[in-house]
Amino acid sequence: MEIENKKRKIALITGGSRGIGKSIALNAAERGIDVILTYNNNSDQANVVANTINNNGGKAVALQLDSSKTASFSNFTAQVSQVLAKEWNRDNFDYLVNNAGIAQRTLIKDTTEDIFDELVNTNFKGVFFLTQKLIPLISDGGQIINISSGLARFAFPGVAVYGALKAATEGLTRYFAKEYAERKIRVNSVAPGAIDTEFGGGKGDESHCNQIASMTALGRLGVADDVGAFVASLLSDDSRFVNAQRIEVSGGLFI
Numbered sequence: 001m002e003i004e005n006k007k008r009k010i011a012l013i014t015g016g017s018r019g020i021g022k023s024i025a026l027n028a029a030e031r032g033i034d035v036i037l038t039y040n041n042n043s044d045q046a047n048v049v050a051n052t053i054n055n056n057g058g059k060a061v062a063l064q065l066d067s068s069k070t071a072s073f074s075n076f077t078a079q080v081s082q083v084l085a086k087e088w089n090r091d092n093f094d095y096l097v098n099n100a101g102i103a104q105r106t107l108i109k110d111t112t113e114d115i116f117d118e119l120v121n122t123n124f125k126g127v128f129f130l131t132q133k134l135i136p137l138i139s140d141g142g143q144i145i146n147i148s149s150g151l152a153r154f155a156f157p158g159v160a161v162y163g164a165l166k167a168a169t170e171g172l173t174r175y176f177a178k179e180y181a182e183r184k185i186r187v188n189s190v191a192p193g194a195i196d197t198e199f200g201g202g203k204g205d206e207s208h209c210n211q212i213a214s215m216t217a218l219g220r221l222g223v224a225d226d227v228g229a230f231v232a233s234l235l236s237d238d239s240r241f242v243n244a245q246r247i248e249v250s251g252g253l254f255i
């Protein structure tokens with residue numbers, strides 16, 4: 001057996017300062033992947049993630065990005081190019097994980113246009129245009145993973161726009177896979193179930209958690225590492241024939 005001295009891969013992970021994105025960044029680094037992670041408000045937490053990776057033999061850089069501000073994406077893309085050249089002596093990266101997102105906590109009757117637009121801009125329009133801008137920097141044969149949600153498959157009250165946008169993101173996943181197949185870029189979506197993070201103000205009270213757990217075949221809520229470890233495992237040639245798929249990481253919710 002010959003062990004190849006492979007070039008280190010680079011993943012760009014949005015929303016890497018906390019929760020699932022942080023776990024994806026740390027798990028990817030543990031697998032030898034270098035990381036560009038983004039944060040919106042929490043630069044301190046993002047720098048802790050980057051420092052943890054850098055202090056443990058990996059390489060990471062944290063950049064600010066508001067994924068609802070499409071007008072900033074050209075500058076952000078230029079910044080990514082500069083960082084790639086300076087830190088890696090490269091002009092491209094290998095994996096894009098569109099993870100950043102915001103939650104909804106309003107019934108349809110209480111959902112204003114402002115709430116609707118913020119959800120669309122952050123969770124859908126931002127994903128589309130950021131990917132459009134960054135895809136010239138993704139190496140041929142690279143991969144994009146869009147973080148979706150179980151709520152794209154089943155409905156709960158209070159998350160109508162959020163769930164519909166995650167379903168739309170799963171649709172985009174297939175369209176990007178189709179149009180970028182000529183560059184052999186694979187595009188998949190990973191749909192977490194209920195995961196214990198700070199998302200939308202946290203996991204809720206005990207009775208809510210018990211209810212979710214009782215609807216889950218594995219009998220518990222997920223933790224960030226349940227998703228982070230899985231996504232990191234996809235960032236590899238081992239998944240080379242998995243394309244345009246939706247993969248749920250929910251412990252078997254509503255089966």
Ligand SMILES: NC(=O)c1ccc[n+]([C@@H]2O[C@H](COP(=O)([O-])OP(=O)(O)OC[C@H]3O[C@@H](n4cnc5c(N)ncnc54)[C@H](OP(=O)(O)O)[C@@H]3O)[C@@H](O)[C@H]2O)c1
Nearest residue numbers: 015017018019020039040041042066067100101195197199
């Ligand atoms: N937790 C769940 O139960 C669950 C279930 C299904 C799907 N998901 C999806 O998983 C993804 C991550 O969720 P999470 O649970 O890890 O959430 P989280 O703990 O609230 O973390 C959200 C991350 O997104 C970043 N972010 C928020 N708004 C942003 C914006 N406008 N622009 C750029 N970045 C922004 C945050 O950055 P700052 O820290 O800088 O604010 C943070 O890094 C989301 O797409 C979510 O829809 C979560």
